[in-house]
Every structure is written in structure tokens, then in C-alpha cells.
Amino acid sequence: MTQALHLDVDPGSDDAVMIALALALPAIEMTGISTVAGNSTIENTTRNACRILELFDRTDVPVARGCGEPMVGSFETAEWVHGPNGIRGDLPDPSTGPINRHGAEFIVDQAREYGDELSIVAVGPMTNLATALALEPSLPDMVANIYLMGGAAMTTGNVTPMAEANFRNDAVAARRVVRGTRPKMVGLDATHDATVPLSRIDEYKRATQPLKTVGAWLEYPEEVRKFGGGEEPAVHDAAVVAHLIDDSVLEFEPYHLDVDTTMGPSRGAVVCDRWAVTGNEPNADVAVAADTERFRSVLVETFERL
Ligand code: BDR
Ligand code: CA
Secondary structure (H helix, E strand, C coil): CCEEEEEEECCCHHHHHHHHHHHHCCCEEEEEEEECCCCCCHHHHHHHHHHHHHHCCCCCCCEEECCCCCCCCCCCCCHHHHCHHHCCCCCCCCCCCCCCCCHHHHHHHHHHHHHHHEEEEECCCCHHHHHHHHHCCCHHHHCCEEEEECCCCCCCCCCCCCCCHHHHHCHHHHHHHHHHCCCEEECHHHHCCCECCHHHHHHHHCCCCCHHHHHHHHCCCHHHHHCCCCCCCECCCHHHHHHHHCCCCEEEEEECEEECCCCCCCCCCEEECCCCCCCCCCCEEEEEEECHHHHHHHHHHHHCCC
């Protein structure tokens, strides 16, 4: 039985690895992609989504361009992490483009079409999802699951001491989504352990296409490593899709969450009621750990098929 999957992405090199993984897994039917700015501008992330699908000869998957600005303020892009125009790997210009539908509307369309067969996986700033929720408040009841890659519940942030990049880039949207969708939040608590060995990346870089480009996406530039990563790169976004195939990849626990939207140093930080001191009922399942070996096995076994 296949799982229907809608991906909301800001590719982004780790987004690209996640898309490649989902495309290569026979158990997943990718029904659509919506794009959001974040790792780069909306022009670039949309273009990159089309380029990725062309690389895998999967232009049958519709791409809808979504929000280019957060609900408040402006996005801080991260080309220095992800590569020029937001992605590494020298992909040719795309010959295809997005459909004539806004990304947030497209998420609602997908929920109406696939209902509880659909899981939504959002791995960029939560702007499209928050907008979709405003358009269709019963969205969370319509679909099977809403997974978010974002936040840091009990650990420190990666773009500020307190906040993870996706949540920080649109804290208001992150708060609305966390409060309103009963999500499965896959944040840095788990994704820091969703790593790939450097030797595997070298092997992929020497392979033929499309694996060679996957190798480029996985590259770990020195300036990124120095910035606070571990010795091996974490492929944050791919952790969610790996878990959909092998549910031993992530371990979840229920907690009550909120997101700080103040303009101070904690903007975008997750407020996780770990010890249930507020008396609030859990409103999210939080990934508290990732099994690195299981994650690596899913990646390696799947990419063997490319
Ligand atoms: C998240 O931020 C983005 O830069 C990555 O693509 C990932 O979604 C990790 O904090
Ligand atoms: Ca991302």
C-alpha cells in the first residue's frame, strides 16, 4: 500500500535529498509539492523544485509556488549553507514551471482530494501551511498526519541560540501551525542525529547521475561545519521521509508546545512544557530522538535504486 505525500519545501540542499528519497521510495506516492521561500527566494526555491523533478524525470508531480514573504518581517535566506541560488549540484535551468495555483491553496486542494490518505510534510518556514489553515480551518482533521521539520523543543537552536531556522524565519506562522494542527514536530532534538557519513558522500559524488547530484546536495562545506554542525552533516528534512518508511527512525513523545513570537532573542523558539507544569494537554507529538543507523540504512537502501 502506498502513502500519499504532499511536500511543502524550500529547496534547499537537504530538502532536495528528501525529495529524492521520496521519489525513489515505491511505498510513497508524491502527490504534489508547494514551495516557500526560506533557504533562498521564492523564485529560486520554486525553480529548484522544478529542477529536482526534472533530474528524476518526474515532472508529472505538480509544483505550486507559495509564499515569498513571512507573515511578519522578511526571510533570512541561507545560500551560504545550501549553495548558489539555494542548492548545490549545478542543475540545468528547468524547462517546466509551477502550476497556476498558490502553494497554500494547493495544500488545501490536496487535502480535499486525498483526505485521510494524505500526509503533509512541511520542511521550510511554515508560512504556506499557516495560510492553508486560515483558508481551511479543518485541514488537520481532513488529512492523516501533518509533519513539520522545524523547531528545537528541548535543545538549542541553529540560527540563534534559542531558535531553529524554519521556525525563526516565520515565527508567527510556526506558532499558528503548532497551535492549530496537532502536528508531529520533527525538530533539531532528533534531526541532529540524522547524519550521513562523509565516506558515503564521497562515494555518491563519484557515482553517475542522478546519484552524483545527491552527493553534491549532501556536501558539507567547511564553513557550515565550523558554524556548529557535528563532524558529519545532518540531513534534517530527510529524517521525516525516512521515518515514514521505517517507523523506528524517529521516537516521538507527546508534549504541549508553543512558539515565541516576541521580537527578542527567543523569537521562533519552541516553548515545550516538558514537565507538564502548565497543566495544558499535549498538543503535539515531538520527535525526541533519531536512530542514526536506521536513518542511514533507509537512505543507503533507497539510493541504491537510483
Ligand atoms: C532546516 O532549515 C533549513 O535550512 C533546512 O532546509 C531545514 O529545513 C534545518 O534547520
Ligand atoms: Ca528545508
